[in-house]
Amino acid sequence: MNYNNILTAFNKGITTITINRPSKLNALNKATITELHEAFKQADTDKNTKVIIVTGSGEKAFVAGADISEFAHFDSKKGKKLAKKGQELLFDFVENLGTPTIAAINGFALGGGLELAMACHFRVASNNAKMGLPEVSLGVIPGYGGTQRLPQLIGKGRAMELIMTAGMIDANQALSYGLINHVTAPEELLTLCEKIAGKITRNSSVAISAAIKAINANYKDGTNGFDVEISEFGNCFDTQDFTEGTTAFLEKRKAEFVGE
Structure with missing residues (x-):
């Protein structure tokens, strides 16, 4: 299948999905969310794919957030529909995939980007990564599962502080919180993810x-x-x-x- 906003590659039992909107810091718009759903679905149903890795193109961002221009004019009814559809189509879908999914966080993972990473089964980050849920600085809250998954991963108090302050944490702090599993140099990020994936592929x-x-x-x-x-x-x-x-x-x- 041909995509406009993502790239896919397969090698040795691993499908790598790359969000490819570098000029927008890989922000998630509706089209990208739909394409990601299709790519994850296709990889999950492919018996040759044992592990899925998702990452962002370029050196700046995994996903810098949602594409605000698409919903800045929404009312409450449209806002609820946006969150519900997004959770069903991508975030809950990824969390419940039967194929292990690793987020390779190669830079900024903010808002919807961190929510996507948290929906994955675990996370590995480069040492230049920054993570946060800044939605309250826009007068809204995380809507793609962030208020639920962040406390599950780092605890209620830390999640409350991170969301209320709209702050960012670096990779080492995220590691100490338990938000990510490993930190590595940017040039070694995918190599480390592939090494972990290789161990997974040997099992049932x-x-x-x-x-x-x-x-x-x-x-x-x-x-x-x-x-x-x-x-x-x-x-x-x-x-x-x-x-x-x-x-x-x-x-x-x-x-x-x-x-x-």
Whole structure:
């Protein structure tokens, strides 16, 4: 599929999605959100893709925020529709993908950009990255899941402060908060993400998908995460990967998973 705002590439089980609007600091407009949805969906349904990495083009920004010009004139009804559709189409969609997704934060990740990174299963940042949710400085609040995912990742108090001050934190502070998993030099960012992804690709993709579902269940209202874990644990026993994994262990050889 041809895209206007993003680039995709595949190599050794890894699909890399690059948001490609450098003149706009990769800001998320409606068209880009739609294209990202399609790219993530396509990668998730591709059995050859074991891990997805998402990053931004250029050296300045992962995603510097949403494209404010698209909604500056909205009323409350349109604003609610914008947030609801965006969450369903991209942010919740990414969080619940069965394929592991890594955000490679290569610069500014602000507003919708940080919200996209937080929707990914984990985050790696270059040491020049800056992160924040500055929406209150525009008279609005984060609308793509930021008020929910940020406290889950760094705690309520820190999230309250970061959102209320509309401030930014650097990569090292984000690491100390638990917002990101690793910090590295800009030129090594994708290499590190690919190295981590390579470790993931050696494991059972069906088991990883089940683990994602069980972990996410702990953060969903009205869902008992332990029950989901029990169910997903049991389901694994009916997979070819379970048979292969346990057989390989007993035979003292490397497992060759088929993802089924």
